[in-house]
Amino acid sequence: MRSDLARIVGEQYVLRDAAAEWTQDASIAMGLRGHADAVVLPGDAQEVAAVVAWCYQRGVAIVPRGGGTGYSGGAVPAPVPAMAGPEGTVVVALDRLDRIRSFDPGLWRMEVEAGVTTQTVARRARENGLLFPVDPGAAEQSQIGGNIATNAGGPHCFKYGVTRAWVTGVEAVLAPGELVRVGGPTRKDVAGYDLVGLLCGSEGTLGIVTSAWLRLIPAPPAAPVPVVAAYPTVDAGCAAIEAVLACGVIPATIEYLDAGALAAAGPAFPGGLPAGAQFLVICEADGGAEEVKELIEAMGLDARAHEPRELWRWRDGVGIAVAAAQGGKLSEDIGVPLDRLAEGIVGTVEIGLRHGLDACSWGHAGDGNLHSTFLLTPGDHAQLARAEAATEELFDLAVSLGGTISGEHGLGWLKRGQLAKQWAPGALAAHRAIKGALDPAGLFNPGKKAP
Amino acid sequence: MRSDLARIVGEQYVLRDAAAEWTQDASIAMGLRGHADAVVLPGDAQEVAAVVAWCYQRGVAIVPRGGGTGYSGGAVPAPVPAMAGPEGTVVVALDRLDRIRSFDPGLWRMEVEAGVTTQTVARRARENGLLFPVDPGAAEQSQIGGNIATNAGGPHCFKYGVTRAWVTGVEAVLAPGELVRVGGPTRKDVAGYDLVGLLCGSEGTLGIVTSAWLRLIPAPPAAPVPVVAAYPTVDAGCAAIEAVLACGVIPATIEYLDAGALAAAGPAFPGGLPAGAQFLVICEADGGAEEVKELIEAMGLDARAHEPRELWRWRDGVGIAVAAAQGGKLSEDIGVPLDRLAEGIVGTVEIGLRHGLDACSWGHAGDGNLHSTFLLTPGDHAQLARAEAATEELFDLAVSLGGTISGEHGLGWLKRGQLAKQWAPGALAAHRAIKGALDPAGLFNPGKKAP
Numbered sequence: 001m002r003s004d005l006a007r008i009v010g011e012q013y014v015l016r017d018a019a020a021e022w023t024q025d026a027s028i029a030m031g032l033r034g035h036a037d038a039v040v041l042p043g044d045a046q047e048v049a050a051v052v053a054w055c056y057q058r059g060v061a062i063v064p065r066g067g068g069t070g071y072s073g074g075a076v077p078a079p080v081p082a083m084a085g086p087e088g089t090v091v092v093a094l095d096r097l098d099r100i101r102s103f104d105p106g107l108w109r110m111e112v113e114a115g116v117t118t119q120t121v122a123r124r125a126r127e128n129g130l131l132f133p134v135d136p137g138a139a140e141q142s143q144i145g146g147n148i149a150t151n152a153g154g155p156h157c158f159k160y161g162v163t164r165a166w167v168t169g170v171e172a173v174l175a176p177g178e179l180v181r182v183g184g185p186t187r188k189d190v191a192g193y194d195l196v197g198l199l200c201g202s203e204g205t206l207g208i209v210t211s212a213w214l215r216l217i218p219a220p221p222a223a224p225v226p227v228v229a230a231y232p233t234v235d236a237g238c239a240a241i242e243a244v245l246a247c248g249v250i251p252a253t254i255e256y257l258d259a260g261a262l263a264a265a266g267p268a269f270p271g272g273l274p275a276g277a278q279f280l281v282i283c284e285a286d287g288g289a290e291e292v293k294e295l296i297e298a299m300g301l302d303a304r305a306h307e308p309r310e311l312w313r314w315r316d317g318v319g320i321a322v323a324a325a326q327g328g329k330l331s332e333d334i335g336v337p338l339d340r341l342a343e344g345i346v347g348t349v350e351i352g353l354r355h356g357l358d359a360c361s362w363g364h365a366g367d368g369n370l371h372s373t374f375l376l377t378p379g380d381h382a383q384l385a386r387a388e389a390a391t392e393e394l395f396d397l398a399v400s401l402g403g404t405i406s407g408e409h410g411l412g413w414l415k416r417g418q419l420a421k422q423w424a425p426g427a428l429a430a431h432r433a434i435k436g437a438l439d440p441a442g443l444f445n446p447g448k449k450a451p
Numbered sequence: 452m453r454s455d456l457a458r459i460v461g462e463q464y465v466l467r468d469a470a471a472e473w474t475q476d477a478s479i480a481m482g483l484r485g486h487a488d489a490v491v492l493p494g495d496a497q498e499v500a501a502v503v504a505w506c507y508q509r510g511v512a513i514v515p516r517g518g519g520t521g522y523s524g525g526a527v528p529a530p531v532p533a534m535a536g537p538e539g540t541v542v543v544a545l546d547r548l549d550r551i552r553s554f555d556p557g558l559w560r561m562e563v564e565a566g567v568t569t570q571t572v573a574r575r576a577r578e579n580g581l582l583f584p585v586d587p588g589a590a591e592q593s594q595i596g597g598n599i600a601t602n603a604g605g606p607h608c609f610k611y612g613v614t615r616a617w618v619t620g621v622e623a624v625l626a627p628g629e630l631v632r633v634g635g636p637t638r639k640d641v642a643g644y645d646l647v648g649l650l651c652g653s654e655g656t657l658g659i660v661t662s663a664w665l666r667l668i669p670a671p672p673a674a675p676v677p678v679v680a681a682y683p684t685v686d687a688g689c690a691a692i693e694a695v696l697a698c699g700v701i702p703a704t705i706e707y708l709d710a711g712a713l714a715a716a717g718p719a720f721p722g723g724l725p726a727g728a729q730f731l732v733i734c735e736a737d738g739g740a741e742e743v744k745e746l747i748e749a750m751g752l753d754a755r756a757h758e759p760r761e762l763w764r765w766r767d768g769v770g771i772a773v774a775a776a777q778g779g780k781l782s783e784d785i786g787v788p789l790d791r792l793a794e795g796i797v798g799t800v801e802i803g804l805r806h807g808l809d810a811c812s813w814g815h816a817g818d819g820n821l822h823s824t825f826l827l828t829p830g831d832h833a834q835l836a837r838a839e840a841a842t843e844e845l846f847d848l849a850v851s852l853g854g855t856i857s858g859e860h861g862l863g864w865l866k867r868g869q870l871a872k873q874w875a876p877g878a879l880a881a882h883r884a885i886k887g888a889l890d891p892a893g894l895f896n897p898g899k900k901a902p
Binding site for chain 1: 559601609612632633640653657668670672699701738741786817818820855857858861881902
């Protein structure tokens, strides 16, 4: 296997004794490790196609890999032999596909290879007065290919939409090793089925995206101003969120933290939090002073504008602060309709209580997207088992509220089989039929996104 | 057939001698008429599912039908027996699914059945201070189900995106007659493959959408102001469009008309056009006076703000005015990258010249979406044949410019087989595989969206 692959990508790009980091992602915090027979780093799209063709001919599973920042094990090769290909597993890391193929600021567009980091795209856009609004965590490490594979979100997706909204075309390798292009720099295209959308969020189970045409927009006319207010209860906070929705402004973000998240992350809040804060709402206005004023009015008299860099640096650290509380955490990303947000937040804590676990949540309130989290002590296996049982209840809660088991992270290895909680048999059958149609041998990222 | 179907939907909703209008759409202007063995009007989603199940069991083709305003024959049953089902064809008209199932203005969302008109959604939103920005032509007749089936656009999609961006979930009937729900009121969901997106723009070839969850946003803070400027040449007009893109504003629309379109529609322009106008650009600002000022500066000193209602009423009539010039027209909707817009516009006229046809174009400049049009004299069959040959060249031009053969109208009966101009064999194979996976018997809208 390795010598054949070396003939395609060059010997130095087949990692013989691949370090563990190539077979894990951010889900290593949950202890998930995969197994691969080889890790290859193709240098361009043609090499990706050749590697896929080689694997597909021989029954070797193909696990595409971006920045490895995913939380659900989407980039982790299946840890059990039954889910590997009949002839093994190859990790295909896109790191070397890191070229910006074209950038036309005046036309609001950029074509980038899959391995370009999210931050690079955002920075190049910003330097030219433009905005690429997709902002999942770990932007300096996450790659556009992974953003597309997971249809990544982030705080600013409330106003601007998730990754799919910013991709007008992709180049991708489909089974059995065909390099195809669908869409491109053209902004509208209804000639064929929406293959671009289908690949977005497919977690590498239908093919490998090797480059993408991205749409950009002019940077907002005003500097973004986060407005923050604290509330004594979940209900008061959620009522404030609904008041924001009624005020006529489209906030760039509507974020929240509940009492448990504040207990962990609150002490580091820039300038300190008011005493008695049990729920925090962060809305950002990027349309000027009038919008800031209207947000403050809607959020209540204690709402205050904040310096954005400081505020977002703090916000980016919330997950780490929560994990630090007891040393570990099991964090999910359920989504619920906005009017069920309070039930999702309170329900998370109640589920934790029933299982003897400290629980909290924070996240993208405007999108109804909760990072529901159970705190863990590393090495406590009984506690971990309770947390896994609690997670099942959490998914049931999300579905019973009319929501989703995953608003952002996707169904990697950790959530395999869970889609059946949410989709009826007829929809699951369609899901399976699509997988079978585009990956008849079942070699693209086995076990992921599996109903 | 008719008595069986009457048992499902009620006798009065099986049209025995269905008038011709049920088997044609706006493509009747091209003379396209279809044939159906029955037209049924189910009363709810369950009846749609029962009709589909009945047809699917018996090898009867199913042609879903919305408002019948499409230009490419997407709702027209195949006019040739070879493309009907082995046991005939049933048109399933969604007109009676006209309920607004829920509307929560405070949560920016609405659930509507497929037969609700686009205008009804837009009006209900507007009455509540909200915006549903999708605005294809014929909004008073076109239905949301059809908008989804074609992933409809319109002038304001430049800023706000096409239909797909506004649909968070659908209820749909899939083969062999399963009523499923995918997505819902939750704004973010990456649990499964993007079936919502796949159904959007699938033109009824993968299933029938029976209702949809729509996303809305607060109406823009300022009343929309269209800014119009005339230019002496295509190049000068396209340069102005690029200047608009560079000015920092995101216009709600960027429309254009070329000299031929102006010759037909210009005389009715509100207030008259400046002498020598050979190219018109219409940009709309909906963000306040500062935006209007910046647009005027970017478009040049002659640019003027207009009263929106009057301007858009005129703009809506452009297609009719062009058709009236010689009595008929063959109008396409190619899309090109924005930097190739001038080539698309000039190329349209040149292709017409080569075939002895008057040609012109107008459309959604910002999206690179041209309504390239050949003028026709009704009854002149030789001329029509020349126009059809010219259209083939037009599609070649769009593809050679890196664009698409359809930016808006889709590949109904009139464009069947054309996707092969644009997609490589590997992508076409994926397209066919998806169709085969979701419609194994090939009974959903045969001949449409076919590569």
